[in-house]
Amino acid sequence: MEIYTKRYHLFQIQYSAIRKKYKLVGIARLVVFFAIIYCFYLALSNANANYLYVTLAVIVLFLSLLKLHANYSWRMRYIQALLDINKKEMAFVENDERPFDSGDEFKTTDHPYAFDLDIFGSKSLFQFLNRTASFIGKQKLADLLKSKLSSDEIVMNQEAIKELSQKVEWRQEINAYSQISNLDETAYKRLQKWSQSNVVGLSKVSVYLSYVVPCLLLLSIIGYYLIDSYVFGYAVSLLFSLNLICTLSKARYIQAELGGADKVHETINSYSSIIKRIERETFSTEKMKGYISKLNADSFQASKELKVLSRLFEQLETVGNIFVLIVFNGFIQYHVHIFNRFSKWKKEKAHLVPTAIEVIGQVEALNSLANYSYNNRSYTFPTISENGEMSFKDLGHPLINESKRVCNDIDFSNQRFVILTGSNMSGKSTFLRTVGVNLVLAAIGAPICASNASVFPLPLFVSMRLTDSLEDSESYFYAEVKRLKMIIEQVQKEPCFVLLDEILRGTNSDDKQSGTIGVIHKLIREQTYGVIATHDLEVCNTTAEYPEVLINKCFEVEIKQDDLHFDYKIRDGVCQNKNATFIMKKMNIID
Numbered sequence: 001m002e003i004y005t006k007r008y009h010l011f012q013i014q015y016s017a018i019r020k021k022y023k024l025v026g027i028a029r030l031v032v033f034f035a036i037i038y039c040f041y042l043a044l045s046n047a048n049a050n051y052l053y054v055t056l057a058v059i060v061l062f063l064s065l066l067k068l069h070a071n072y073s074w075r076m077r078y079i080q081a082l083l084d085i086n087k088k089e090m091a092f093v094e095n096d097e098r099p100f101d102s103g104d105e106f107k108t109t110d111h112p113y114a115f116d117l118d119i120f121g122s123k124s125l126f127q128f129l130n131r132t133a134s135f136i137g138k139q140k141l142a143d144l145l146k147s148k149l150s151s152d153e154i155v156m157n158q159e160a161i162k163e164l165s166q167k168v169e170w171r172q173e174i175n176a177y178s179q180i181s182n183l184d185e186t187a188y189k190r191l192q193k194w195s196q197s198n199v200v201g202l203s204k205v206s207v208y209l210s211y212v213v214p215c216l217l218l219l220s221i222i223g224y225y226l227i228d229s230y231v232f233g234y235a236v237s238l239l240f241s242l243n244l245i246c247t248l249s250k251a252r253y254i255q256a257e258l259g260g261a262d263k264v265h266e267t268i269n270s271y272s273s274i275i276k277r278i279e280r281e282t283f284s285t286e287k288m289k290g291y292i293s294k295l296n297a298d299s300f301q302a303s304k305e306l307k308v309l310s311r312l313f314e315q316l317e318t319v320g321n322i323f324v325l326i327v328f329n330g331f332i333q334y335h336v337h338i339f340n341r342f343s344k345w346k347k348e349k350a351h352l353v354p355t356a357i358e359v360i361g362q363v364e365a366l367n368s369l370a371n372y373s374y375n376n377r378s379y380t381f382p383t384i385s386e387n388g389e390m391s392f393k394d395l396g397h398p399l400i401n402e403s404k405r406v407c408n409d410i411d412f413s414n415q416r417f418v419i420l421t422g423s424n425m426s427g428k429s430t431f432l433r434t435v436g437v438n439l440v441l442a443a444i445g446a447p448i449c450a451s452n453a454s455v456f457p458l459p460l461f462v463s464m465r466l467t468d469s470l471e472d473s474e475s476y477f478y479a480e481v482k483r484l485k486m487i488i489e490q491v492q493k494e495p496c497f498v499l500l501d502e503i504l505r506g507t508n509s510d511d512k513q514s515g516t517i518g519v520i521h522k523l524i525r526e527q528t529y530g531v532i533a534t535h536d537l538e539v540c541n542t543t544a545e546y547p548e549v550l551i552n553k554c555f556e557v558e559i560k561q562d563d564l565h566f567d568y569k570i571r572d573g574v575c576q577n578k579n580a581t582f583i584m585k586k587m588n589i590i591d
Contacts, residue, residue, distance in 0.1 A: 001093050001375070004086045004089040005086075005090060007086045007172075008087060011079050011086065015076065018072055018076055018079065019076060021072055022076060025065055025072060028065055029066060029069055032058060032062045035058050036058050036059055039051055039055040039058055078176055078177075078180055081180050082173075082176045084179070085172050085175055086172070088100065089371075098127050098128065100128075100131065102121055102130075103124065103126035103130065103138065104121050106120040106146075107121050112460060112486075113436060113440065113460045113499075114146055116436070116462040116463065116465045117440065117462060119145050120142070120145075125145065125440065126142065129145075129371075131175060131364075131367060132361075132367075133175055133178035133364070134178045134183035134184075134188075134361065135187075136188050136357050136358070136361030137361045137365060140364065141365040144365050145440060147444070148460075149443060149445070149457070151386065153445070154442070155384055155445070156286055156287045157366070157445025158381050158446075159285040159286065160285045160288055161366060161369045161447070162285075163284060163288065163370075164288075164367055164370035165374040166374075167281070171367045171371060174277060174363065175367065177274045177277060180270075181270030181273070181274070183267065183270060183360075187267045191264075191267070191353055192357070193259075194350075195351065195354050199350070200343065201340075201343045202250070202339065206250070206336065209246055210333045210337055213242050213243050213333065214243060216235075217236065217239040217240060217331065220232050240330045240331070243329060243331065243333050244326065244329055247325075247329035247333050247336050248329075250336055250339055251319065251335075254316055254319050255319070257316065257339075257346075258313075258316060263317070264313045265310040265311070265314035265317065266310075268309055268310040269306075271356055271357065271360065272302075272303050272306035272356075274360050275306060275356050275360065278291065278292070278295070279292060287366075291363065294355055295355065295356065302352050302355065305345075305352055306352065306356060312341060313342075315338045316335065316338055316339065369446045373447050376398070378451075379448060379449055380447055380450050380452055380453055381447045382442045382448055382450070382454060383454045383455070385454050385455060388413065389413045389456060390412040390456045390529060391409075392410050392435075392438070393450055393452040394407040394409065394451040394452070395435070395438060395448075395449065395450045397433060397437060398449040399437070405449075407449075407450070408434075410570065414548075415547075415550055415551035416549060417524055417528060417529065417530055417550050417551075418553050419520070419532055419534065419539060419551070419552050420532065420533040420553050420555075421533070421534060421552070421554045421555075422555030422556070422557075423555075423556075423577055425564075425566065426555035426556065426557050426568070426575075427566065428533040429464065429501055429533065431531075431555070431568075432462075432464060432501055432531055436460065436462055438450065438453075440460065442457075443457055458495055458529060459490065459496045459497070460497050460498075461486075461490060461496055461497070462499045463480065463483045463487065463498075463499070463503060477504070480503060484503065488519075488523070491526040491527075495527035495528065496526075496528055496529070496530075497528075498531075500519070502533055502534060503516055503532070504516060509536075516532070516539050517542055520532060520539070520550070521542075524549045524550065531553075537575070540574045552573055553571065553572060553573075554570070554573055554574055554575040554576075555568065555570060555571070555575065556571060556575060556577055559577075
């Protein structure tokens with residue numbers, strides 16, 4: 001897509017310009033540093049106070065350059081993140097690459113469909129969709145792909161995804177902020193734990209002493225200079241020590257709040273920056289407006305309040321600085337006052353931290369789906385049906401490249417259960433995954449790979465890829481029977497959509513045939529929708545018993561010029577052609 005190429009070249013120009021400024025300021029900063037040393041040397045060698053004033057002025061200039069240099073450094077990181085974002089999108093769109101996190105940690109064989117449909121892992125649906133950068137964003141996207149939403153929630157997600165898909169610049173800004181902030185699992189769990197921990201406030205006596213003792217110290221210092229009495233001198237020493245004792249007695253509470261982590265304020269400041277960017281954007285959909293309302297609940301503006309918390313954490317972290325600890329606390333009990341403000345903030349507003357983190361995660365997950373929608377503008381948002389209608393026109397697998405993808409029509413509105421036959425390699429399993437993956441996308445409000453669709457939201461259950469377990473002493477057959485039992489029990493509780501691929505492979509042909517027919521009978525007694533793929537043509541006779549529920553569909557193969565030809569187009573009826581013997585002869589396995 002041209003937009004990614006244009007933005008990539010634009011950010012290259014911006015990065016080069018800022019890098020030049022960054023280098024110039026770095027050189028200027030070095031020159032000014034040596035100027036400070038030289039001016040101070042002149043002040044000492046000439047015993048001239050004027051040089052000291054010049055030195056102070058140059059120090060102010062140095063500090064300004066230091067701040068400017070840091071700003072340019074941050075800007076370079078930010079633009080580099082935007083460069084990476086657009087470079088990856090170019091590789092994704094133009095070269096069909098997947099340079100994104102695969103969500104391997106979310107793989108599980110226990111989920112009703114995630115393992116069978118390759119929802120997580122290398123070349124998975126998660127990797128195809130994922131544009132999150134924070135731990136919580138990745139977690140929210142994974143949770144979304146494993147969940148079942150209500151019809152209203154699906155419609156709300158659809159509206160939000162449509163709106164966000166047009167906000168390319170804003171989506172990339174959120175992603176870039178998140179990338180450079182390093183909002184990892186450790187930071188997330190630490191802040192979650194902190195927000196839920198008890199608030200340790202200061203006693204009234206401690207607060208009283210934090211004001212009284214520094215005031216008495218100030219009066220003693222004034223008295224010492226005005227009267228020059230040793231009594232005031234002793235008083236100054238005593239009160240200075242008392243200030244330190246009062247502060248050190250609270251040190252363990254301060255350290256408990258810091259939790260042994262360094263630079264907590266930077267993480268919170270990053271959350272604040274992302275939240276501020278969310279708050280400033282204008283949204284028209286109910287979903288996104290709801291997030292803004294959450295962030296501004298109780299008359300708090302989350303971004304500003306988190307900024308305050310970030311500063312309080314930063315000030316508390318100076319307790320580890322020996323100079324600040326002794327001087328500042330010796331005179332004014334600095335950390336006692338900061339801790340008192342910190343405790344009050346935590347008591348009143350600690351709930352803002354998990355709320356803000358949750359919103360960031362949910363927005364990142366929706367941004368991933370919006371990016372997917374933007375990249376695939378020919379895809380359709382299915383109509384959400386409430387009366388059992390389910391049909392797809394030009395349905396294809398979104399992870400298969402468009403140049404290789406074959407699309408098919410399928411309708412479950414009349415006959416709600418399909419018996420699918422076809423020879424080896426004809427496309428049965430791919431079609432099952434195509435239906436399954438698109439149902440997963442439809443169930444979270446995302447567009448699906450079809451030109452038109454109507455979906456009746458149902459829990460999805462799949463039995464396609466089971467494994468035997470040596471660890472649990474469990475055979476493949478037993479693992480499959482357990483999965484089928486779980487599916488049968490579920491469809492007896494509520495209507496479901498079921499995808500089964502060549503079940504009962506771990507038993508003999510007679511058992512397999514009778515068992516498969518038994519499973520079909522059990523499923524169609526309930527309000528079950530779905531597809532079962534089988535090589536056993538006898539199973540197809542079941543449709544004659546239940547023509548109002550069951551329908552036969554097939555994939556065919558043709559032998560042309562001593563070679564197999566697959567068109568991967570679904571047809572009505574039962575498969576007539578076979579290819580296993582032909583392939584084995586072709587490969588000289590049999591005569």
